[in-house]
Amino acid sequence: MPQLNPAPWFATLVFSWFIFLVVIPPKILAHTYPNEPTTQSTEKPPTTPWAWPWH
Template sequence: MPQLNPAPWFLILVFSWFIFLALLPSKVLAHTFPNEPTTQSTKKPKTEPWNWTWH
């Protein structure tokens, strides 16, 4: 049965894992997001009471 011969398939497995473990993580980590999150200020906004006309 030819599919039981591990010689060509083992080499394909090794090269595919080399690509996954060496090339792809650097591509994924180099990705930049278009909208970087910004920190919000810790100051509370000054609120004013509403001026109700019927109260």
Template sequence: MPQLNPAPWFAILVFSWLVFLVILPTKVMNHIVPNEPTILDSEKHKTESWDWPWQ
């Protein structure tokens, strides 16, 4: 039975992992995000305590 011969399947496994781990991440990371996040104002918002009218 030829499907039990590990020689061609092992090579396919190694080359497919080589593609997944080396080639694809570099192609994916080279894409540019069209909407870069903008930096908001760095000043803190003034928060006031809320005094509840307990009676």
């Protein structure tokens, strides 16, 4: 049974964790958003009651 031999699987495990820990995080952290969020005002807009036409 090949799954009992750890030699090829251990190398695959180490290489995949190397990719996850070294290559991918800088790519994710370098992502920039096209629209920066803006702060919203604390004032609430005036609300009007909803006129139900069928009553």
